[in-house]
Amino acid sequence: MLGDDICIRHTKPEDAAQLEALQYIVFPNLAEDEILHAEHYLKHLEIFPEGQLVACIGDRIIGGTTTMRYNYDIEHPHHHTFSETVAGGWLTTHVPDGEWLYGIDVSVHPDFRGRGIARAFYNLRQQIAQRLGCKGQLTVGMLNGYERYAHQYTIQQYYQAVKEHRIFDPTVSVQEKVGFFIIGLMENYLSDPTCGNAGAIIVMPLNR
Ligand SMILES: CC(C)(COP(=O)(O)OP(=O)(O)OC[C@H]1O[C@@H](n2cnc3c(N)ncnc32)[C@H](O)[C@@H]1OP(=O)(O)O)[C@@H](O)C(=O)NCCC(=O)NCCS
Numbered sequence: 341m342l343g344d345d346i347c348i349r350h351t352k353p354e355d356a357a358q359l360e361a362l363q364y365i366v367f368p369n370l371a372e373d374e375i376l377h378a379e380h381y382l383k384h385l386e387i388f389p390e391g392q393l394v395a396c397i398g399d400r401i402i403g404g405t406t407t408m409r410y411n412y413d414i415e416h417p418h419h420h421t422f423s424e425t426v427a428g429g430w431l432t433t434h435v436p437d438g439e440w441l442y443g444i445d446v447s448v449h450p451d452f453r454g455r456g457i458a459r460a461f462y463n464l465r466q467q468i469a470q471r472l473g474c475k476g477q478l479t480v481g482m483l484n485g486y487e488r489y490a491h492q493y494t495i496q497q498y499y500q501a502v503k504e505h506r507i508f509d510p511t512v513s514v515q516e517k518v519g520f521f522i523i524g525l526m527e528n529y530l531s532d533p534t535c536g537n538a539g540a541i542i543v544m545p546l547n548r
Contacts, residue, residue: 342395346452348460351392351404356381358401359394359447366447371531374422376406376445380429384408387431390468391441395448395457403448405461406431407468409438412478414523417541422480422530440543441469443479462518466544476546480526480539481512487534495536499525502540512540520544 341347351359356378363375384392388408395403408431412418426444427433443465448457462477469476485507486498493501501507503522516522520542529539 342456342460345397346395346402346455346457347397348393348395348457348464350389351381351385351394353382353385355394355401355404359404362401362404362447362449365449367532369532369534373428374530376429380431384431388434390472393461393464395452395461402452403446403457403461405446405465406444407441407465408434408444409472409474410435410440410442410478411438412440412442414478414543417524419526421528439475440478441465441472441474441476443477458514459518462544466546470546474546477520477544479542480529481515481520481542482530482532482535482539483509484511484535485509486536486538490536495527495538496525498536499538499540512542515542
């Protein structure tokens with residue numbers, strides 16, 4: 341439980357429709373073919389149920405996170421896209437003995453932000469990574485604050501400013517706050533003008 345009312349638990353099949361609806365609220369500018377739909381969520385539960393979490397108040401889903409296991413050389417980060425990584429949303433790219441717990445997304449309904457839901461998700465994901473013997477968590481955090489600076493900075497300049505803590509990004513800087521560190525820029529990761537189509541590759545290793 342988080343406070344008196346918010347429950348964080350593993351995802352169930354009956355959550356799928358609400359998780360799809362939440363995607364449209366949380367990622368309003370994301371390309372349609374990168375939105376996760378109810379049938380994708382059902383598939384995730386077949387493939388890797390232990391990596392799927394929701395936040396809810398009673399029957400209402402107010403947050404969710406999707407993960408899979410993946411091999412990735414953080415010393416030599418190679419380019420990949422969101423769609424490639426998640427096999428168009430189906431998660432068939434999940435590697436059962438993959439060394440990293442790869443975060444596909446974290447979605448928190450705007451009315452419930454700032455209440456610790458994302459921090460709780462990332463903490464639980466780290467516990468899952470530990471239990472499974474992974475090296476830790478890895479993800480590409482969307483540079484969601486870029487839109488405000490797009491008239492002024494290239495995405496490379498914006499990324500550098502976030503990395504040097506001259507700009508606070510509402511996603512990547514929050515992820516740093518909860519324990520991730522930035523290892524690189526991933527351009528053309530997905531199709532969303534909000535983040536200039538780019539993200540920061542971030543890791544939270546175990547045993548640091
Ligand atoms: C990024 C996001 C997941 C954060 O969720 P959240 O539940 O509001 O985050 P939390 O409440 O757990 O906050 C974690 C920490 O970051 C801080 N924080 C969160 N949002 C912040 C913001 N916009 N500005 C400054 N600090 C912020 C919190 O105060 C908290 O710090 P603390 O624990 O030291 O007090 C949420 O804003 C969201 O869904 N954004 C859109 C989708 C997205 O970007 N997803 C992640 C990439 S896929």
